Amino acid sequence: MRRLRTKANCPICKEEDETVAHRFRYCKLTKQVLQELEVTLSNRNTENDWNKWLVTELGNKSSQLYVTTAVAFWAIWFSRNKFIHEGILSKAQEIASFVRNYTIEISQTEGITEFLQRNKNDTWRPRPPEGDQVKANFDASFQKLLKRATGGVIIRNNEGL
Structure with missing residues (x-):
């Protein structure tokens, strides 16, 4: 406290x-x-x-x-x-x-x-998945002193939904 x-x-x-x-x-x-x-x-x-x-x-x-x-x-x-x-x-x-x-x-x-x-390639851009595929992005964080973890997942289709 x-x-x-x-x-x-x-x-x-x-x-x-x-x-x-x-x-x-x-x-x-x-x-x-x-x-x-x-x-x-x-x-x-x-x-x-x-x-x-x-x-x-x-x-x-x-x-x-x-x-x-x-x-x-x-x-x-x-x-x-x-x-x-x-x-x-x-x-x-x-x-x-x-x-x-x-x-x-x-x-x-x-x-x-x-x-x-x-070494940046200006022509590269992230692309949405094709057809009925989905793309998943995951991130996590851990705070050792607080003994706390958090994470998140974003899943998107080719329309960004």
Whole structure:
């Protein structure tokens, strides 16, 4: 069951009020994760508005560092929620390891996408089945932590019904 927080201080470091700026700029866990990933935040970016700060911060990074920083912030936020709702606190090294692995997966996916786009055959189009045949498409998903699976099947004839 989810709990309502009554204290405003950071649940991780307990040093300052938990704000978005604190979570992604000043919290010890964030600093440790970014240090593990060799990502540095600009000391010159003194923007107080979180959205403007983030745009400036990410805009100054190379493509790879942009992705790494964005994934790191996502993982840090996920870790924070996991601690609040499940009482499980991830270590900076664990979060950094996840970020490294996830960014590798992203880069591999980008390579596949680039390959497919380079070798795209513009004349190929999906075709409906012929005559009285039907075409079935199936997709499934499994969420290990929730121990939940879902699946779906779409079956269509040559008229798309």
